[in-house]
Amino acid sequence: MSACTLRLALVSDIHGNLPALEAVAADIHHRGVDQIVNLGDSVSGPLLPRETAQWLMAAGWPSLAGNHERQLLTQAPAQMGASDAFAHAALGAAEFAWLRAQPATLRLSDEVLLCHGTPASDLIYCLETIDAGRLRLADRQTIAERLGAERSALVACGHSHTPRSVRCGGQLIVNPGSVGLPAFDADRPEFHVAETGSADARYALVERRADGQWSAQLIAVPYDTRVVVQLAVAAGRDEWARALSTGYAS
Template sequence: MRLGVIADIHGNLPALEAVLAKLDALAPDLIVNLGDCASGPLWPVETVALLRSRVMSLVRGNHDRAMGAASLDGLGASDSYAWQALDPEARAWLAGLPAEITVEGALCFHACPGNDSTYLMEEVQNGYLVPSPIATIEQRLAGRTARLMLCGHSHQTRTVRLESGAIVLNPGSVGNPAYRDTDPAHVSESGMPHARFAIVTLGAEIAIQHHLVVYDWERSARRAEANGRADWAHALRTGTALP
């Protein structure tokens, strides 16, 4: 059994199209989408339409959950752009996705089990996301025992093996390779503009391939600039956050 694992598309349609084309060529048995599908100053409507046209298993990210808001009050710039662009039915579809699913024995969630906005495999040090110790990751998993656990949220491509032998994997972000966040203030940077996903082969042992995909990130950067988001444009071109 082979799983294609994607996460954190953030409305980046050209990146998603390139990743899906690569996945079609690799032909995994199933595709798992770990959430945060549309939020961002790019193509939320077209991205959601493409996702809904494909067969895949999905979980809800924190930004998908935000689409269930009754109004724009309290939403950030990226969520507000997507909320206004999407119709009520599409927003409800995103907000109604399950927070956690199990696919072929793999436990799938967006960030941490029971918390869609807390990092699982990273923590903030000196304003940057850095890898967390294995023991800390195990504490955050609160006794979950699946042999494979799949998460997104940090936009960091990362895989760890727990003391139990279980594997925890983040495929990285399809559509947003760097961002700056608050509370606490920090940046997440992949250092490259490529779209990312993973292929996981389930057998007696778990085999993993991480993929970086070239796509027209300049087109996406221009779209972000046209929508007044120089920070996104810089991230899309470089994989780094604006200073």
């Protein structure tokens, strides 16, 4: 990468929500970027896993393996959670081959590192701490510890579904939020919820300006959620239907 202006679009946590992905892709197209990258957790969920995988395969974006890709490839179906099991049953040989080719992290240059959670783990939130059952912004020391020895000027991460842009020790760390699932609850490492409060699909634009500094825009894109809400209900996943339609987990 040279010192000229560069614009990247960051997407993450699509979770098989093809209508949301299409809305985000259309919005990115209108804005113009040099490259689009996908930070993982692309297909797991009770929506359109195979169709989403095929769309991404055709698009050819660099894509990471998130924790759900790892689980889809390493766990027996009987051991999987409901979202992974649904995706596993829907995917074919070509889609699994695409998943197996995805790296856990990707260094675009000396300046840019892509990861799903932290550089070392796909299960740890980089920018959040669980507090009283909810996610809040982690303190600077905790973020620095999670980054470890990573010194890239820009670190892009996902996993928490929570859009954030944080500067820490001269680095810009950006979580674009979730394209496909704006709220969730989880039991590990302890019970907690993540909520954005709207049904919008999320992504981020990051730009390295001519002066070498990185900036970020966190973008929310409205789309028609009726199809995916109906799919979630049909799959018996009312919690997904609620999250998809409201951006709240309860």
